[in-house]
Amino acid sequence: MARRTQNMLKGSALPALFCLALAGCRGCRSGEGETYPANLAYPPRMDWIVDQLPTQSPEDADKVGDMDEPIRQLNQHGGRSYDPAVIPENLRNELQAALAVHFGEPANPFIKAEVESPIPPENLLTGSRLFRRQCLQCHGLTGDGRGPTAPWIAPHPRDFRQGVFKFVSTNGTGSRKPTRADLGKVIANGIPTTAMPPFNLTPEADRERLIDYVTYLSLRGKVEFEILRKLAKGGEAALDGDVASEADEILMRELKGWAFAEKDIMPVTPPALADDSPEMADSIRRGRDLFLDPKGAGCVTCHGDYGRAGKPQYNVWGFRTAPANLTEHKRKGGTAPEDFYRRIHGGIGPSNMPAAASLTENQTWNLAHFIRALPNPGQLPDDVRKAIYGP
Ligand code: HEC
Numbered sequence: 590m591a592r593r594t595q596n597m598l599k600g601s602a603l604p605a606l607f608c609l610a611l612a613g614c615r616g617c618r619s620g621e622g623e624t625y626p627a628n629l630a631y632p633p634r635m636d637w638i639v640d641q642l643p644t645q646s647p648e649d650a651d652k653v654g655d656m657d658e659p660i661r662q663l664n665q666h667g668g669r670s671y672d673p674a675v676i677p678e679n680l681r682n683e684l685q686a687a688l689a690v691h692f693g694e695p696a697n698p699f700i701k702a703e704v705e706s707p708i709p710p711e712n713l714l715t716g717s718r719l720f721r722r723q724c725l726q727c728h729g730l731t732g733d734g735r736g737p738t739a740p741w742i743a744p745h746p747r748d749f750r751q752g753v754f755k756f757v758s759t760n761g762t763g764s765r766k767p768t769r770a771d772l773g774k775v776i777a778n779g780i781p782t783t784a785m786p787p788f789n790l791t792p793e794a795d796r797e798r799l800i801d802y803v804t805y806l807s808l809r810g811k812v813e814f815e816i817l818r819k820l821a822k823g824g825e826a827a828l829d830g831d832v833a834s835e836a837d838e839i840l841m842r843e844l845k846g847w848a849f850a851e852k853d854i855m856p857v858t859p860p861a862l863a864d865d866s867p868e869m870a871d872s873i874r875r876g877r878d879l880f881l882d883p884k885g886a887g888c889v890t891c892h893g894d895y896g897r898a899g900k901p902q903y904n905v906w907g908f909r910t911a912p913a914n915l916t917e918h919k920r921k922g923g924t925a926p927e928d929f930y931r932r933i934h935g936g937i938g939p940s941n942m943p944a945a946a947s948l949t950e951n952q953t954w955n956l957a958h959f960i961r962a963l964p965n966p967g968q969l970p971d972d973v974r975k976a977i978y979g980p
């Protein structure tokens with residue numbers, strides 16, 4: 590009997606059991622994760638609202654294990670954050686009702702706005718099942734980035750409710766939206782150096798539904814965030830109309846932002862320079878000069894010693910983010926020349942990395958060439974290599 594069980598476990602039953610344990614799904618085929626219980630409602634947001642970040646950079650990194658304390662503490666460092674519990678209950682109830690009208694509940698997600706929804710409800714239903722199975726433990730039921738594993742993961746899983754993303758290919762700076770392709774890339778490739786895993790083995794059709802559902806959670810969360818922020822700051826008087834009309838308005842604005850992103854991609858044309866050409870060596874040298882010059886690109890003010898001694902920054906979620914160590918190989922947002930160009934020209938707004946938008950295209954490429962070569966000493970011109978890595 591024991592032998593039989595053992596054999597069974599070795600055979601086909603093992604993957605099935607594993608799937609059941611991991612996923613809680615009836616079958617392991619794509620899109621067949623169980624749906625949420627019909628009576629489950631999205632819980633109201635009770636974690637604190639970040640309104641304004643301190644102007645001074647933080648001294649050190651956050652401690653892991655507590656996601657609330659760092660946000661509350663912003664108030665002691667010259668920033669501002671609010672406890673949603675200060676908002677009168679009737680207004681919070683109005684907000685919950687407005688969110689239910691526009692977005693439904695986990696087992697019945699939809700987007701209801703004055704315009705036709707860009708995402709049909711059947712896509713969201715599939716997306717919600719997949720999300721429940723593959724993302725929930727980190728990103729949380731509402732996309733708050735506060736799933737059961739989240740406090741112990743550094744950097745913390747992303748909170749989608751602020752409506753901003755880091756690794757985007759769109760024009761502009763600050764709170765620009767990602768394209769579907771940007772989200773697709775992050776989901777397929779994961780985010781190297783963080784806990785965000787690659788889902789490249791998940792069928793592409795399923796990844797499309799995950800993009801839908803992340804977009805949906807971000808829209809919902811943003812409506813909730815903006816209204817709570819106004820109410821916490823200035824009470825009902827801070828709203829332009831009432832809670833319901835404010836929700837309409839924010840949703841319409843956000844939908845426009847997401848649609849606009851698809852048409853507003855930052856153009857990038859890498860110059861045709863061979864890696865081993867003298868022109869490339871020259872470009873790398875100029876890039877390093879710009880990097881180090883406080884009146885040039887000033888990268889060194891945060892990426893001290895090329896990022897080996899980076900100065901932590903507050904990110905828009907109120908947590909602390911270390912500037913990347915640029916002498917290491919792995920990059921979060923890709924290592925193609927156009928990824929570097931976009932990161933530098935557009936910045937990483939949510940992490941307080943400014944856009945170097947005033948540099949010429951040529952200067953931006955010099956920096957991109959330098960950053961790309963930096964972790965590979967063999968690709969650096971001799972003088973630059975010695976200055977960075979020693980003789
Ligand atoms: C083990 C934890 C974990 C799981 C599981 C996980 N993520 Fe993440 N995810 C993260 C972390 C951590 C980050 C933030 C990394 C950072 O900020 O540098 C992140 C960030 C993201 C981002 C933000 C990208 C950007 O450009 O700002 C998206 C989108 C995302 N995850 C989607 C998903 C989806 C969809 C799934 C499920 C298919 C998923 N994640 C599963 C941990 C996880």
Ligand code: HEC
Binds near residue numbers: 891923929937942945
């Ligand atoms: C005000 C501080 C600040 C300045 C100035 C700054 N950065 Fe950053 N940079 C950051 C932070 C913080 C991160 C980490 C972002 C994250 O992981 O969320 C970062 C990350 C990066 C990354 C990694 C992107 C990835 O995909 O992993 C690159 C490349 C980079 N910076 C290049 C530059 C260059 C080049 C300059 C100068 C033009 C510059 N930075 C100026 C703060 C700064």
